[in-house]
Amino acid sequence: MILSVRDLTVYFSSPRGEVKAVDGVDLDVAEGEIVGLAGESGCGKTTLSLAITRLIYPPGHVVSGQVNFEGRDILQVSINDFRVGYRWKKIAMVFQGSMNGFTPVFTVGDQIKEVLEIHEYQGDADSRTRELMKMVELDPTIAGRYPHELSGGQKQRAFIAMALAMDPPFLIADEPTTALDVVTQVSIMNLLKRLRKDRQISILIITHDLALLSEIVDRAYILYAGRMAEFGTAEEIFQDPKHPYTKGLIASIPTLKTTRIEGIAGFMPDLANQPPGCKFSSRCPYAMEICRKDEPQLKILQEGRRVACWLY
């Protein structure tokens, strides 16, 4: 495993009490694997990725847990060592809306070169920049342009190029295709697939777009209200979902084959003031008495397949 998160808990302090954004979550990513993390807005998926990259700032704080990267708990590494030794070099991030993450006043190429310089890249920064642009299927001359001269898809590619600058073995992509057109979405997904194939890079994709996820990931994790609801291989999750929440999500995906989508009634519970029992019980069509009293733990269905639901 290149990444293995164990029992990670992240709270945000608020006047209403501790908001349990991520609550005792485990997650693994193997070398060369593409793993998906999915859930609705507010389920804690972005918080989880920020915790892995040590970008949780007050009022947020990591309460407990480990983030083991290549066998070492990176939460214990000093923040300076993390910055020098891990960020960009080992773990690179493509954030939600990262296509707006470029500074408008410098060219895209200069911004990529800045990353190379700060991380003391040994070699020619110019030729590396050209190489990176080619890697993301962009014309190298685009490096000389300003961000506003690029389309959304080009900016997203350029940002992925920047993330790959230091040749990291692990990439976190948070909503990499949100706000892009459908045609562009497919091409970005193709790019990520090629990166994995050609460079054996491990990728954690975080998104609410399950349809997109289903076509690229090896395994998927479904997060609900800060807790892991279910995980398994893509085939298991998308073709044989077990958790009522996963079932509801998949039934809600509009595809060309569906004629009606149902949706899931109700809302996610307040994470600062959670009801007892299963967090999903208030929206669950199968809720039983026990669901409102005791919270289900992840049960092993098969090797590598777990679900947190009293039905199983």
Added chain:
Amino acid sequence: MPAGSIEEPVITLENVSVFFSKKKLLGPLTVVKAVDSVSLQVGNGEIVGLVGESGSGKTTLGRTAIGLQRSTSGRILFTQDGTSVDVGAATGREWRSLRKHLQIIFQDPFSSIDPNMRVFDALRIPLQAQGVKDKKKIQVMVTRVFESVGLSTDVLWDYVFQLSGGQRQRVSIARVLLLNPAFIVADEAVSMLDVSLKGDILNIMRKIADELDVGILFITHEMAVAKIIADRIAVMYLGNLVELGPANEVVAKPLHPYTQALLQASPTIDPSLRDTIRTINIKGEIPNSTAFPSGCRFHPRCPFAMERCTNEVPGMREVERGHYVS
């Protein structure tokens, strides 16, 4: 009769064009042809899905249809009880009474309603602008509308910022319904919502069209969403309509190469595609709408482009009954 005529239209767009001219300092005058000679009708109780990539002009067309954007040329007719009014030419009192019938729901429920207002006030103010002043009466109307959009009246006295995205979008639909409109433009109304909420909102929109006989122009970039909700689908590319037809037919038998590409790009739920690079019959990205390619606007990206495509602009042809392609 122009392409795509229907029997009982509520809105008729006739050769509508919207150009934006931009003068750069010391530079030449550039003209952006956002909408170029589009004809389209929406019937009573009908949902027309308007599909296209960003930059295709679909939002501009939607805004023009309800008079929020002046057209450069062409006519927009609003028809009710057999009489037609020219939306583009209406002014003063006539314009104000039209506003009530022509409504819009925006994409982002976080910026389309003032977060510091109480829900009740956000609903009351547009009604007052239309002359409904009695608070009791407003409350009765609100309660009725809330039921149809699936909101509890408990939230009436909450502030808008306390609501979730799904609740806010319901409030903006309720706000529009209160005015009892005849035609609604829904501009990417479900794009920002979580998957679990999309279904609900789509079902509400369908119910509005069916039960209240409201015509809806449903703007979306997702073919799958259009297919689920719309009766007919209109596909737009660089300011032109390229295809128009019954939703099921457009999806099952797409004629225009652009429509085919959009359908190919639509997501499926299929983990076996993991290692496949998906190919789409389209090259590059949508060009800037100031400098159009000659002939068919789609030809530089089209896999089937012939020499003729670079010279001649294709017109709309009816290939099957009610199914048009350009």
